[in-house]
Amino acid sequence: MPAEKLPTRATDFSDWYNQVVLAAELADYAPVRGCMVVRPYGWALWENIQAALDRRFKATGHVNAAFPVLIPMSLMEKEKEHVEGFSPELAVVTIGGGERLEEPLVVRPTSETIVGYMYSKWIKSYRDLPLLINQWGSAVRWELRTKLFLRTLEFYWQEGHTAHTTSEEAQEETRRMLDVYTDFAINEAAVPVVPGKKSESEKFTGAVSSYTIEAMMGDTRALQAGTSHFLGQNFARAFDIQYLDANNQLQYAWTTSWGLSTRFVGAIIMTHGDDQGLVLPPRLAPIQVVIVPIYRSEQEKSVVLPVVERVKSELGEFRVHVDGREEVTPGFKFNDWELRGVPLRIEIGPKDVENENLAFARRDLPGREGKTFVPVSRASARVRETLAGIQSTMFERALAFREDNTWMPEDYEGLREAVRDGWALVWWCGDQECEARIKDDTRATIRCIPFEQPGGTGKCIVCEGIATEKVYIARAY
Ligand SMILES: [Zn+2]
Numbered sequence: 024m025p026a027e028k029l030p031t032r033a034t035d036f037s038d039w040y041n042q043v044v045l046a047a048e049l050a051d052y053a054p055v056r057g058c059m060v061v062r063p064y065g066w067a068l069w070e071n072i073q074a075a076l077d078r079r080f081k082a083t084g085h086v087n088a089a090f091p092v093l094i095p096m097s098l099m100e101k102e103k104e105h106v107e108g109f110s111p112e113l114a115v116v117t118i119g120g121g122e123r124l125e126e127p128l129v130v131r132p133t134s135e136t137i138v139g140y141m142y143s144k145w146i147k148s149y150r151d152l153p154l155l156i157n158q159w160g161s162a163v164r165w166e167l168r169t170k171l172f173l174r175t176l177e178f179y180w181q182e183g184h185t186a187h188t189t190s191e192e193a194q195e196e197t198r199r200m201l202d203v204y205t206d207f208a209i210n211e212a213a214v215p216v217v218p219g220k221k222s223e224s225e226k227f228t229g230a231v232s233s234y235t236i237e238a239m240m241g242d243t244r245a246l247q248a249g250t251s252h253f254l255g256q257n258f259a260r261a262f263d264i265q266y267l268d269a270n271n272q273l274q275y276a277w278t279t280s281w282g283l284s285t286r287f288v289g290a291i292i293m294t295h296g297d298d299q300g301l302v303l304p305p306r307l308a309p310i311q312v313v314i315v316p317i318y319r320s321e322q323e324k325s326v327v328l329p330v331v332e333r334v335k336s337e338l339g340e341f342r343v344h345v346d347g348r349e350e351v352t353p354g355f356k357f358n359d360w361e362l363r364g365v366p367l368r369i370e371i372g373p374k375d376v377e378n379e380n381l382a383f384a385r386r387d388l389p390g391r392e393g394k395t396f397v398p399v400s401r402a403s404a405r406v407r408e409t410l411a412g413i414q415s416t417m418f419e420r421a422l423a424f425r426e427d428n429t430w431m432p433e434d435y436e437g438l439r440e441a442v443r444d445g446w447a448l449v450w451w452c453g454d455q456e457c458e459a460r461i462k463d464d465t466r467a468t469i470r471c472i473p474f475e476q477p478g479g480t481g482k483c484i485v486c487e488g489i490a491t492e493k494v495y496i497a498r499a500y
Contacts, residue, residue, distance in 0.1 A: 031298045036242040044171045047301050047363045057169035057176040067309035075211040079203045085155040090137050093128040098136040102261040108228025112164040130163040138184040139262030148267050149188050157183040172289035173500050180284030186276040193277035197253040200281040201234045204249035213304040213418040214238050214294045219471030231255035237470045239425040240293035243445045245470045245497040248290045251281035294421050301364025302386055305410035311342045313365045317353045317372035330376050337403050366413045387413050438484050442467035446497040450481035450490035457485035470495040
């Protein structure tokens, strides 16, 4: 689809998002309502996300494993809050091999239960701890309102599950992994996030406390982009994860879980995209540089193509694609790669060959502003600099957008106004009634209690009682 057919973000952000995902060939609708097919370009982006996270998981001592997708219903039922939270969304298998199963099997909505069951077998002594396992896989939640990447019946993700000897160590792990997500979001995806704690009503079912990174999308709504949970001994008691401590006493372990999913692809699209389509951060873009050869005759072609080949081989350290299509014009190609969000385009025509120049066009700065001419001899160094520049400009721009759309209203009327089209950072007394009233009145929710606090006390934005913490409130995906 040509880029000019896209709806603008201002007229219909939701429609813009759907059209970009489809037109850029990131994903498509599957025959089962609410399921998506991740297409090769979208999967390549996810693979780069995976690689950036996996590197960080390994560096913090975690190993990967794979647990089965089917979980006996009886296991799900062992942790009461957990099963209550998930039961409306469960997909259940009742027939296998043509026979009615004696016990229904749940298609995993998450793996705390099966992991807990296995950990109770594997963990015997304090010497077995900490146990730090991650799995890459998918999960199924029967969502009613779905949207490509953001909320689909089946989604892809990683889920980390760890067990520890002490509460402190498990809480440290919970925070460490949230830090890993924060670092990934900021430094790989150029997505500024606010790390913080979830309120009691927003936490994961079965957790003692939940932590989140929240990002502001291009329509100012919030998106929970990754979560990390301190599970206390809830799952250890439900699944009997016990170990003998150094004094030969039997103790329950302390566990955590943390996950980041293909939802993050949606976060990248909605944080950086513009009316021309995707804008991908160079560090994660499947194609970092696209080279478009420009010629109008066989003679020009014979001059241009050898230079294209030479430049391509000099850029071996980058993810480079040469668009050699003969059936479409260079103008069509420009629009096409802009739609797909490739950070840097290099145009090479006969004039450029003659001047020993390359024409650079930055995706984050459309039009003349993002165009420069670079000597062929300096191609590699200038590509490196330009990609780094794009990466940091994208982050700064997204951060400035969030700051421009975050308000600190003084009273409840001001809060109602602020969350109509932005985030509010306000004092909250911690009372669930105040929280519920905000949600009823505005459809906005407490996104997180940020780690970064001003200190001191203030008046709760709802009841005017004493508050010691500020919270971010916003409408969310
Ligand atoms: Zn209050």
